Amino acid sequence: METHFSKEQLKDKDNKSSEKILRKCVHCGFCNATCPTYQLLGDELDGPRGRIYLIKDMLENKKPANEKIVKHIDRCLSCYSCMTTCPSGVNYMHLVDHGRSHIEKTYKRPFNDRVIRNFLSKVLPNPVLFRIIGTLTILIKPFQYLFPKQLREMISIMPIKFPKKKLPKMQIYPAQKRKKPVARVALLTGCVQRVISPQINEATIRLLNRHGVEVVVPKNINCCGSLNHHLGKSKLAEETFKKNISIWYEEYIKNGLDAIISNTSGCGTTLKDYGFIFRSDNELKKKAKKISELTKDISEYLDENVKLNFINNKENKKIYKIAYHSACSMQHGQKVHDIPINLIKKTGNDVVDIPEGHLCCGSAGTYNLLQNDIAKKLLKNKVINIKKVDPQFITTGNIGCITQIANGTKIPILHTVEVIDWYTGGPKPEILRRL
Ligand code: SF4
Ligand code: SF4
Numbered sequence: 027m028e029t030h031f032s033k034e035q036l037k038d039k040d041n042k043s044s045e046k047i048l049r050k051c052v053h054c055g056f057c058n059a060t061c062p063t064y065q066l067l068g069d070e071l072d073g074p075r076g077r078i079y080l081i082k083d084m085l086e087n088k089k090p091a092n093e094k095i096v097k098h099i100d101r102c103l104s105c106y107s108c109m110t111t112c113p114s115g116v117n118y119m120h121l122v123d124h125g126r127s128h129i130e131k132t133y134k135r136p137f138n139d140r141v142i143r144n145f146l147s148k149v150l151p152n153p154v155l156f157r158i159i160g161t162l163t164i165l166i167k168p169f170q171y172l173f174p175k176q177l178r179e180m181i182s183i184m185p186i187k188f189p190k191k192k193l194p195k196m197q198i199y200p201a202q203k204r205k206k207p208v209a210r211v212a213l214l215t216g217c218v219q220r221v222i223s224p225q226i227n228e229a230t231i232r233l234l235n236r237h238g239v240e241v242v243v244p245k246n247i248n249c250c251g252s253l254n255h256h257l258g259k260s261k262l263a264e265e266t267f268k269k270n271i272s273i274w275y276e277e278y279i280k281n282g283l284d285a286i287i288s289n290t291s292g293c294g295t296t297l298k299d300y301g302f303i304f305r306s307d308n309e310l311k312k313k314a315k316k317i318s319e320l321t322k323d324i325s326e327y328l329d330e331n332v333k334l335n336f337i338n339n340k341e342n343k344k345i346y347k348i349a350y351h352s353a354c355s356m357q358h359g360q361k362v363h364d365i366p367i368n369l370i371k372k373t374g375n376d377v378v379d380i381p382e383g384h385l386c387c388g389s390a391g392t393y394n395l396l397q398n399d400i401a402k403k404l405l406k407n408k409v410i411n412i413k414k415v416d417p418q419f420i421t422t423g424n425i426g427c428i429t430q431i432a433n434g435t436k437i438p439i440l441h442t443v444e445v446i447d448w449y450t451g452g453p454k455p456e457i458l459r460r461l
Contacts, residue, residue: 027051027078030086039306040124041085047121048082050114051075057108057118062386063101066403071098074108074118081125090132099125101397103390103404104256106358110384119359120302123255130258142176146392147259151217151249151266160184160221179398183433189456191224199231199241208238209284209331212274214297216290217249219425225456226425229447230289230324236451237332242283244273250288252296256391267300268310275313278320285331286317289324289443291424292391295359297321323356324443325366325423336372337451346375346461348445349417351408351431353424354386366423366442373449381411389430401430409434418461421445 029048035041057074058064064073071080071094080095091099099122108118135143149155163184170181193199201207211234215227231241251266277283288294298321304314328334350367357363370377388394388404412420412435420439422428431439444455 027053027082029082035086035088040127043305044081044085044121044124047117048078051078051112051116052114054113056113057111057116060107060111060384062103062105062107062404063400065385066400067101069098072101074102074112077102077125078116078118078121081121081128084125084128084132091129092133096129096133096135099129101400103354103386103388103393105354105386105390107354107384107386110358110361119299126256126258127260128258130260138176142180142396143257146395147254147257147262150253150392151251153217153221153248156218157188157221160188176398180395183394183429185222185429188221189224191228193224193228193231197243197245199235199243201238201240202235204238207240210240210242210282211285211287211327212242212244212277212283213287214247214250214290214293215243216293216425217253219290223425223428223441226289226441226443229441229444229452229455230287232452233328233443233447233450234287234332237335239332241287242277242281244277247273250290250293250296252293253391255296264303267303267314271300271304271310271313271317274317274320278316283320285322285327286320287322287324287327289423289441290426291323291353291356291360291362292426294321294323295355298360323360323362323365323423325369326362328369328446329365334369334372334446334450336374336449344461346418347416348375348377349380349412349415349420349437350377350442351380351387351412351420351422351427351439352383353422353427354390356423357384362423366421369446370421370442373445378415378417380408381414382407383411387427387430389424389426391426394426394430405430405434412437419458 027048029045031041031045055075061073070076077098080098084091102122106119149159163181167181170178220227234241247270249266251263255263274286288297298318301315301318304310348370352363367377386404387408388401394401420437421442423442428439438457440455440457448454
């Protein structure tokens with residue numbers, strides 16, 4: 027694609043990167059074929075190619091965002107399905123991140139919109155605040171019909187209870203039965219995940235400890251920053267990124283880290299992008315790059331570094347039919363797809379593909395809260411496709427997808443790591459107790 031940025035504009039690092047991305051696009055439109063919003067809405071501007079034009083026009087012509095542009099960019103899920111399809115290697119992720127940040131700087135959203143986005147930006151990344159608001163939400167759930175539509179929908183998505191934590195809160199979880207651990211990793215326990223599904227982190231820690239890996243959970247790391255990053259709130263996101271980078275890098279230098287483990291693929295995608303985000307920051311670029319290099323999804327880490335010790339016991343003798351839901355941030359963002367499937371297959375169960383598995387379930391960070399109508403349609407389609415393969419349960423690698431899909435079906439859904447933990451000596455996951 028031809029671009030017309032001036033020399034002056036190209037001095038800006040973000041314009042420079044976006045210009046390179048735009049030049050790669052050859053307008054072929056292949057990406058539209060796998061874009062969930064284009065498929066649902068059928069509008070060119072609700073597909074990647076149209077959005078690329080909108081972003082190009084804003085950036086190149088120094089235009090502030092307007093209502094029309096914001097509508098179509100807001101409808102993008104950041105699922106990155108278009109990146110998997112694009113034959114020219116267009117990095118839509120970096121372009122839309124730049125577009126969102128430009129919108130945040132140049133467009134004044136309607137009052138309600140601003141209030142909701144600011145609320146989400148403050149509450150979700152803060153586990154203490156999130157727990158307080160979450161508990162209040164549980165209390166007002168029976169009266170949700172009294173609230174305006176968007177608030178009502180947000181309340182309905184919230185879980186009805188927060189499970190109790192079973193592992194004590196510690197900064198270092200030592201490897202079991204070994205004087206010296208075989209490896210030492212840091213675990214990102216996530217902001218929302220640790221509150222609504224603490225069992226995922228507990229299964230991860232148990233599993234790693236049982237296989238000789240020491241797990242470090244630095245106390246001041248909560249959110250990875252992606253929530254604010256995707257809301258276009260670059261300044262807030264950068265503050266979190268910088269804090270995380272300095273804490274992990276210090277741990278890496280002082281005590282050694284073999285990896286930083288993410289068990290939430292949305293967060294893992296952002297951690298793996300820290301290096302790019304700080305590419306022009308002389309002080310941080312080396313550290314940020316190192317953090318990105320160290321980051322592994324839990325499935326990648328297990329596959330590459332751990333000889334899993336599968337155990338047969340009375341409880342797991344039955345063969346289950348398991349549907350694997352490949353989260354967009356995992357399959358499109360990190361290009362990790364076969365690894366978790368192969369890990370689950372090692373448990374001896376049947377693993378089945380979900381038809382149209384490349385399409386988003388509608389979760390997409392805060393998307394199901396902000397774009398509820400589209401998110402609901404995507405969820406409905408996802409559930410129809412899951413039912414076609416009639417699984418006994420579903421596994422995935424992202425808490426957002428777990429929450430979203432659980433709102434659409436009674437088929438149990440849990441994190442892949444909970445299944446691997448169970449089959450290597452951990453407890454049977456609570457959600458599967460009736461199977
Ligand atoms: S990220 Fe997903 S929703 Fe957004 S343009 Fe690409 S395919 Fe469409
Ligand atoms: S598939 Fe790639 S090159 Fe073709 S229009 Fe989409 S982004 Fe551009």
